[in-house]
Amino acid sequence: MLTTTLSFANLHNHGELFANMLRARHQLFIEHNHWDLPHAMGMEYDQYDTPASRWVVVHDEDGKVLAGNRLTPTTASCGIYSYMIRDAQRGLLATIPEDLLYDEAPVAPDVWESSRLFVSHDVPANRRRSVHAWLVKELANSARGLGATSCLTLLNANWPRWAGRVGVDMTAMGPVMEIxxxxxxxxxxxxxxxRH
Known part of the structure; x- marks a missing residue:
């Protein structure tokens, strides 16, 4: 397994990897999960895929995407948007409840948002756990490299079952809610x- 952290500054060095990651997101989120998300040319994207973000991509030697994640600084802004969790709290996203946090969404240079975390639907069941753990480890390394001490993320509420396995200290920041x-x-x- 290889990991590449993509940015608009280095996309040109990695061939089709960015497009392949957006295609993998399309396959999982739109084709498999049936989420109503923006897409074009078989790629899923949204208003947070901007030059402010970074994308951590786990892939093989041939560029086949196994897993991915987007990192966005909580200080980002693009028109009326900032980052997904904060925008949901501000009532800008119809599909995510506004009361998703106990407190006001942070805006700080050392806090980033982790979103669109996925393991490709094509990854065999016997490899999914190790690919997921590798992704979270590399996400933490990339976030640290960007100056982050923490990331906010919206996850399946089953996270306490696997948090210890991925070696990252995790704390609930809002109530469990159905989406x-x-x-x-x-x-x-x-x-x-x-943590190890």
Missing amino acids: EGVNNQVVAMRFGET
Whole structure:
């Protein structure tokens, strides 16, 4: 497994990897999960896929995407948008409840948002756990490299069952809520120290 952290500054060095990651997101989120999301040319994207974001992509030597994630600074802004969790709290996203956080969404240079975390539907069941753990480890490394001490993320509420396995300190930041038939919760992943 290889990991590449993509940015608009280095996309040109990695061939089709960025497009392949957006295609993998399309396959999982739109084709498999049937989410109503923007897409074009078989690629899923949204208003947060901007030059402010980074994308951590786990892939093989041939560029086949196994897993991915988007990192967005909580200080980002693009028109009326900032980052997904904050925009949901501000009532800008119809599909995510406004009361997803206990407190006001942070805006700080050392806090980033982790979103669109996925393991490709094509990854065999016997490899999914290791690919997921590898992605979260590399996400933490990339976030630290960007100056983040923590990331907010909206996850399946089953996160306490696997948090210890991925070696990241995680804390609930909001209530469990149902979104499209799945229980979700905002969680803070803290990267001050790596746990093993």
